[in-house]
Amino acid sequence: MMNHPPAEIGMRLADVDTPALLIDLDAFERNLHAMADNVSASGVRIRPHSKTHKCAVIARRQMALGAVGVCCQKVSEAQALVQAGVTDVLVSNQVVGRRKIARLVALAREAKVGVCVDDAGNAAEIGEAAAAAGISIDVLVEIDVGAGRCGVAPGDEALALARRVTSIDGLRFAGLQAYHGSAQHIRDYAARGRAIETAASMARGTVESLAREGVECETVSGAGTGTWQFEAASGVYDELQAGSYVFMDVDYAKNLDEAGRPFAAFEHSLFVYSTVMSRPVRDRAVLDAGLKAFATDCGMPRMADVESAAVLKASDEHAVVDPTASNASLTVGDKVRLIPGHCDPTVNLYDWYVCVRDDRVEALWPIVARGCVW
Amino acid sequence: MMNHPPAEIGMRLADVDTPALLIDLDAFERNLHAMADNVSASGVRIRPHSKTHKCAVIARRQMALGAVGVCCQKVSEAQALVQAGVTDVLVSNQVVGRRKIARLVALAREAKVGVCVDDAGNAAEIGEAAAAAGISIDVLVEIDVGAGRCGVAPGDEALALARRVTSIDGLRFAGLQAYHGSAQHIRDYAARGRAIETAASMARGTVESLAREGVECETVSGAGTGTWQFEAASGVYDELQAGSYVFMDVDYAKNLDEAGRPFAAFEHSLFVYSTVMSRPVRDRAVLDAGLKAFATDCGMPRMADVESAAVLKASDEHAVVDPTASNASLTVGDKVRLIPGHCDPTVNLYDWYVCVRDDRVEALWPIVARGCVW
Numbered sequence: 001m002m003n004h005p006p007a008e009i010g011m012r013l014a015d016v017d018t019p020a021l022l023i024d025l026d027a028f029e030r031n032l033h034a035m036a037d038n039v040s041a042s043g044v045r046i047r048p049h050s051k052t053h054k055c056a057v058i059a060r061r062q063m064a065l066g067a068v069g070v071c072c073q074k075v076s077e078a079q080a081l082v083q084a085g086v087t088d089v090l091v092s093n094q095v096v097g098r099r100k101i102a103r104l105v106a107l108a109r110e111a112k113v114g115v116c117v118d119d120a121g122n123a124a125e126i127g128e129a130a131a132a133a134g135i136s137i138d139v140l141v142e143i144d145v146g147a148g149r150c151g152v153a154p155g156d157e158a159l160a161l162a163r164r165v166t167s168i169d170g171l172r173f174a175g176l177q178a179y180h181g182s183a184q185h186i187r188d189y190a191a192r193g194r195a196i197e198t199a200a201s202m203a204r205g206t207v208e209s210l211a212r213e214g215v216e217c218e219t220v221s222g223a224g225t226g227t228w229q230f231e232a233a234s235g236v237y238d239e240l241q242a243g244s245y246v247f248m249d250v251d252y253a254k255n256l257d258e259a260g261r262p263f264a265a266f267e268h269s270l271f272v273y274s275t276v277m278s279r280p281v282r283d284r285a286v287l288d289a290g291l292k293a294f295a296t297d298c299g300m301p302r303m304a305d306v307e308s309a310a311v312l313k314a315s316d317e318h319a320v321v322d323p324t325a326s327n328a329s330l331t332v333g334d335k336v337r338l339i340p341g342h343c344d345p346t347v348n349l350y351d352w353y354v355c356v357r358d359d360r361v362e363a364l365w366p367i368v369a370r371g372c373v374w
Numbered sequence: 375m376m377n378h379p380p381a382e383i384g385m386r387l388a389d390v391d392t393p394a395l396l397i398d399l400d401a402f403e404r405n406l407h408a409m410a411d412n413v414s415a416s417g418v419r420i421r422p423h424s425k426t427h428k429c430a431v432i433a434r435r436q437m438a439l440g441a442v443g444v445c446c447q448k449v450s451e452a453q454a455l456v457q458a459g460v461t462d463v464l465v466s467n468q469v470v471g472r473r474k475i476a477r478l479v480a481l482a483r484e485a486k487v488g489v490c491v492d493d494a495g496n497a498a499e500i501g502e503a504a505a506a507a508g509i510s511i512d513v514l515v516e517i518d519v520g521a522g523r524c525g526v527a528p529g530d531e532a533l534a535l536a537r538r539v540t541s542i543d544g545l546r547f548a549g550l551q552a553y554h555g556s557a558q559h560i561r562d563y564a565a566r567g568r569a570i571e572t573a574a575s576m577a578r579g580t581v582e583s584l585a586r587e588g589v590e591c592e593t594v595s596g597a598g599t600g601t602w603q604f605e606a607a608s609g610v611y612d613e614l615q616a617g618s619y620v621f622m623d624v625d626y627a628k629n630l631d632e633a634g635r636p637f638a639a640f641e642h643s644l645f646v647y648s649t650v651m652s653r654p655v656r657d658r659a660v661l662d663a664g665l666k667a668f669a670t671d672c673g674m675p676r677m678a679d680v681e682s683a684a685v686l687k688a689s690d691e692h693a694v695v696d697p698t699a700s701n702a703s704l705t706v707g708d709k710v711r712l713i714p715g716h717c718d719p720t721v722n723l724y725d726w727y728v729c730v731r732d733d734r735v736e737a738l739w740p741i742v743a744r745g746c747v748w
Contacts, residue, residue, distance in 0.1 A: 017471065099391045118654055148658070286523055292745075318523055371666075
């Protein structure tokens with residue numbers, strides 16, 4: 001019941017049915033290499049977040065370029081990737097409830113699997129299931145370094161939970177999860193750096209407290225596409241979890257670099273391909289892609305190849321564009337590329353990547369973890 | 375590669391894995407019957423919109439209660455429903471492009487299929503493909519009755535296109551599509567009624583122009599969950615396309631009735647089931663459902679069973695709730711039901727409905743047209 005792909009390998013881009021999710025392979029590969037080169041120079045490891053792409057082909061490509069494994073947010077996501085050949089997955093999130101924990105433990109027999117905890121009772125449940133299965137699971141204690149979401153407080157609370165984890169059969173204390181989510185989207189470069197300086201200092205303090213108690217902290221993991229340079233340079237973080245860099249989106253492209261210019265280390269490589277399905281009046285072109293074809297939580301998508309024409313609004317299956325200021329004709333049947341406002345929830349709407357190079361479909365990659373929310 | 379359901383038939387609701395998309399079967403069935411009874415009393419037909427539910431089981435239930443067929447927005451959606459036994463589908467939307475039209479025509483051999491047009495060139499392409507296949511497709515000319523999206527202008531433009539359609543081999547002019555999308559969400563009852571009065575008058579004028587030219591207009595189709603009573607009473611509309619009434623959502627529940635109270639003809643029957651996965655501090659509970667588990671284009675979901683606790687924000691896989699004003703404990707592992715802000719794009723995120731009655735899972739219905747955007 002997975003949907004058929006809207007394209008065939010070898011066909012011209014213009015013949016791809018719409019809406020379709022495109023990868024510009026040249027731009028995508030430049031992004032992969034840019035991150036791999038940067039990280040290898042920095043001396044830290046990268047464990048890219050696969051919640052962005054949900055695709056085993058991409059995960060394996062990242063690992064071929066030096067990534068130690070990938071992150072997932074959900075056990076079902078990890079299951080889909082492991083089934084498709086990914087050998088090392090950190091669920092960088094809490095896994096709560098008997099059924100989920102059972103799946104996590106079963107998966108840990110098939111691949112190297114880690115998980116985060118921020119609650120002693122939850123840690124005990126995971127340990128019990130793992131011990132009953134005769135295995136041990138790597139556990140990172142999540143600390144809240146400023147994001148205000150999950151995680152215990154750095155310092156004493158983290159220390160207490162880490163000590164608890166070390167005492168539970170079936171668990172192996174593997175370090176700290178210290179991801180600062182909200183810092184990713186601070187536009188100003190220096191302000192972004194300051195947020196990570198604070199986060200790194202909280203993580204450092206916790207590592208030192210642990211060391212004083214004789215608890216070794218093997219790994220501090222965190223970072224995203226907005227901040228990875230800062231964590232890489234912090235001397236505290238060992239592992240970077242950036243994910244969106246493979247695709248970029250309208251939101252991340254608003255982040256500024258040191259000189260106050262849009263951050264240009266990575267390029268847009270992900271597009272929603274769409275057809276002008278109606279052109280009822282001069283100042284309105286209607287596209288065949290709407291809320292079920294792109295996420296709008298970070299705003300409307302941007303037209304990739306059409307100057308001065310904006311997506312004004314979207315409904316379930318339509319987007320309305322005002323083309324009057326543009327010199328593109330946008331007549332019925334024309335196809336356009338949209339840059340998603342937010343790549344992660346956009347990818348989750350599709351079953352296939354249509355991978356394009358030189359205006360030809362070169363590959364179709366299944367989005368195996370699409371819809372894996374549980 | 376369709377995902378496994380997060381539940382088994384017969385299990386207690388509390389054992390369902392999360393996030394999951396629940397249907398409260400009692401409320402859902404009351405909604406189905408309430409609409410069927412109302413429409414049958416009004417003397418018009420109902421052709422519910424399946425873009426809401428994307429489920430053949432529900433489409434067949436609607437038809438068993440008197441619906442003449444269903445609407446879809448996409449050819450792929452229609453294909454999925456026809457494959458699952460739905461016999462009459464109107465694609466209440468433009469179908470543009472050679473590949474899409476080929477699929478539409480192929481489908482019209484298997485079921486009764488109609489389509490909307492608002493462009494003469496597009497109509498000619500559909501006619502050519504249909505005639506080449508030796509079939510005829512029912513075509514509604516879409517007129518813009520105030521929504522400002524697709525559709526030609528009522529009156530002369532519509533007349534010209536309708537005459538054109540009648541002259542094209544492979545097409546049968548079947549009437550007008552006159553849906554007023556934006557009127558659905560006007561909160562005030564009288565204002566909503568006035569918007570439909572204007573729409574109905576535009577449709578009536580067009581029907582009369584057609585009649586003067588000797589073109590019979592068999593059907594005027596339109597209406598949604600916000601306005602169906604007005605179209606039903608208009609004397610102009612023959613067919614109602616309401617869809618969201620089966621589930622309702624936070625947005626539609628904001629519409630007011632004649633007395634200025636929330637409109638109570640239909641009940642919330644659709645819920646996102648979610649687990650408290652973290653409770654790091656007193657004023658923050660974190661749920662395991664985020665942007666990939668519910669749509670936020672109409673705002674955050676509402677807590678169904680917890681008083682005075684609001685979903686404050688959502689990220690890809692998390693929602694943050696402030697429970698301080700509530701007397702619910704919301705401790706790690708607790709499960710809650712969320713009412714989606716907007717049901718249609720929420721349903722599109724899931725492969726299965728987990729159908730619940732008396733706290734037991736009674737059925738699992740596949741969402742066969744999930745992801746069918748093309």
